[in-house]
Structure formats: structure tokens, C-alpha cells
């Protein structure tokens with residue numbers, strides 16, 4: 001299974017690199033994450049990873065120019081995912097698959113699937129929320145803020161969170177086994193918890209930067225205008241990728257604990 005996982009991961013990561021969906025570093029880590037998930041988790045976690053990646057890539061390219069216009073130079077990165085983004089989204093799931101491979105505990109298996117559901121829910125929410133007709137509201141102030149602001153939610157973004165979690169949750173039900181429906185529900189719940197945690201952590205912990213040159217608020221370390229930026233609020237170093245990793249890990253952990261409790 002490890003070897004099949006390696007082949008499938010190499011094939012997809014190379015294709016994604018050629019189509020500029022992944023940077024070279026992103027593609028290398030995608031192979032590591034994919035091989036671990038496929039090799040130690042099996043076909044369904046592997047399939048969930050592929051479903052996450054293909055749906056996220058398609059969504060981020062959907063009306064991409066319009067979304068880039070809407071966020072301006074507020075956020076750091078475009079459509080091409082780098083090593084940090086791959087690890088933030090796929091790393092927790094791969095760790096759960098590794099724990100599952102070492103221990104054989106089904107809760108870790110559910111954790112891996114739920115971490116992927118959380119990554120999917122969050123990515124769908126971001127990509128669809130950016131196209132929301134009404135501007136998002138910040139979770140701390142409830143004020144309307146520009147599209148793309150971390151820690152803000154929009155109505156369409158919340159529906160997308162639910163849809164992304166359900167998508168992966170019910171994909172796992174394709175594997176016929178006892179308790180498959182219950183597992184699908186727990187994975188969906190883990191996805192929802194992780195997807196919403198992303199906005200909450202983004203609102204309370206994520207570093208906020210301001211350009212020293214033009215004064216604009218941004219997530220960029222060096223502003224598009226060329227100016228240096230400085231952390232003015234939040235936890236320094238807690239950037240978008242760190243928030244993503246925390247939220248994804250939380251979605252997987254919550255679902256794994258719930259599954260372990262239910263199985264008693």
C-alpha cells in the first residue's frame with residue numbers, strides 16, 4: 001500500500017506542479033503527506049486527500065481574477081500552494097495516519113479523515129466566502145470588513161464550511177463497514193469544528209500586520225507596495241498557515257476523542 005500510495009502521490013503532485021497548483025516544495029510535501037495517508041491510512045483517507053486537493057484547486061481557480069481583485073494586496077498568497085500550505089492542510093491528517101499505522105486505533109483513523117474534512121471545510125469557506133455578495137463580518141467586532149480578512153465570516157462562507165465537511169464526511173461512507181454512517185457524521189462534525197475554529201483562531205490569535213510605508217492593514221510580510229510590515233496585533237508568528245494547521249489539527253483531535261468515547 002505504501003508503494004501504491006507513493007506512485008499515486010507522485011503522479012498527482014507532479015501533475016499539480018506542472019499546472020502550477022503546487023510549488024516545487026509544495027509538491028514534495030504533498031508526496032510525503034499522500035504516501036503516508038495512502039500507505040498507512042488506506043484507500044479512503046487517500047481518496048479523501050485527493051478529493052480535498054482537486055476540489056480546493058478547482059474552487060480557488062473559479063473566478064480567480066475576481067477574487068484577487070476583491071482581496072487586493074490584503075492576503076499573502078495566490079492560487080499556487082507552497083510547502084507551508086500543504087503541511088498546514090495535510091500535515092495533521094498525515095500525523096493521525098501515522099499514529100493509526102503504529103497503534104491500529106480506529107480513533108486515529110477517524111482523526112485523519114476529520115482533519116481532511118476540516119481542511120476541506122476551511123478551504124471551501126475561504127474560496128466561496130470571497131465571492132460572497134454581502135461583506136463578511138469580523139468575529140470580534142461584528143463590523144463589516146473587506147473580503148479575505150482573517151477572522152471574519154460571511155453567510156456563504158458558513159454554508160461552504162458545512163458543504164465541505166459533508167463532502168468529505170459522506171465520502172468516507174463509501175467504505176462499507178459497520179458504523180459507516182456514524183463515522184460519516186463524526187467526520188462531518190470534526191470538519192465543521194475545524195472549519196469554524198479557523199475563523200475563531202483567525203480572529204483572536206492570528207497576527208495582524210500593517211505596512212510601515214503606506215499604513216494599509218495586510219497579512220503580507222512585505223507589502224505589495226514594497227514597504228516593510230509590522231505586527232500590530234495578535235500572536236507574532238501566528239500567520240495564516242499556523243492558524244490553518246491549528247484548526248485542522250483541532251478538527252481531527254475533537255473527532256478522534258468523540259470516536260474513542262462513542263466506541264467505549
Ligand SMILES: [Zn+2]
Pocket residue numbers: 211212213214215216223224225226227
Ligand atoms: Zn504598503
